[in-house]
Amino acid sequence: MSDMEDEELFGEAADEIRGDVEEHLAAARDALPDADAIWTVEADNTLGVLNGLRSALAAEEVEGHLRDAKKWFTIGERADAFEDADDLREEIETIEDVLDDLEDVSDTVGDLASTIPELRGELESLEDDEE
Template identity: 80%
Template sequence: MSQSGLDDEELFGEAATEIRADVEDHLAAARDALPAASAVWDVEADNTLGVLNGLRTALAVEEVEEHLRDAKKWYTIGERADAFEDADDLAEEIERIEDVLDDLAEVSDAVGDLASAIPELRGELEELHAAGEDEAADEDEAAGEADE
C-alpha cells in the first residue's frame, strides 16, 4: 500500500472518531437541554392558568430539537460513510430522545389547549353565576314588592 493509502485510512479513522464524538456531544447536549423532571412536576402559581403557563414554559424543547437534529445529521453522515464500527448505542440514544420529544410535544399541545380553554370556561361560569345572582335579586325584589 502506498504512503497516501495509509494516510487516507488514518485520516478516515480520525474523521470517524470525530464524527462519533460530535454525535455523542450533541446527544449529551440534547439530554442536558431536556426539562428536569421536577420542572414538569413541581410548579408554583397562584391559579390554574399560572400552573399551565409555568408547565408550558418548562416543556419548551427548541434547544433539544436543535441538538438532536445535529446529532442525527452527523450520525447519518457517519452511517452512510460506513464510518462506525458499532453505532447501535448512538441509534438507540437518538430514538430514546426522539420518543421523549414526541411525548413532550404531545403534553405541550394538551397544556396549550387547556391554557386556552380555562379562561373561556372561567368567563362562562362567571357569566352564568352572575345571571343567576341577577335572577335571584330580581325575585327578591319582586317578592319584596308583593309583600308591600
C-alpha cells in the first residue's frame, strides 16, 4: 500500500469516527426529556406528580448514547483523527451538564416521593390522636 492510500484510508476512518460521535450525540439529545414533559404533569395528588416527574426525568438512554459518543471521541482524539474537535467536545460537555442536572433532580424527586407518604402517615396519625 502506498502512503497516499494510507492517508486516504485514515481520512475516511476519521470521517466515520466523527460521524459516529455526531450520531451518538444527536441520539443523546433526542433521548433527553422534552421540556414540557417535566413541566406539565397530570396527577390526582402530590405523589402522582412526583412519580410522573421521576418518569419524565429518566435518562438511561441518554447515558448510553453519551458514553458511546465519548468512547468514539476519545478514540478519534487519541488517533489525532480530528482537524477540529472543539464543537464535539462542547456538545459532549453540554449534554453531560444536562445529564448531571437530570440525575440530581431525579434523586431529589425520588427522595420526596419516598418521604411524602411517610409525612402524610405521620400527619394522619396526629389527626387521629386528636379525635
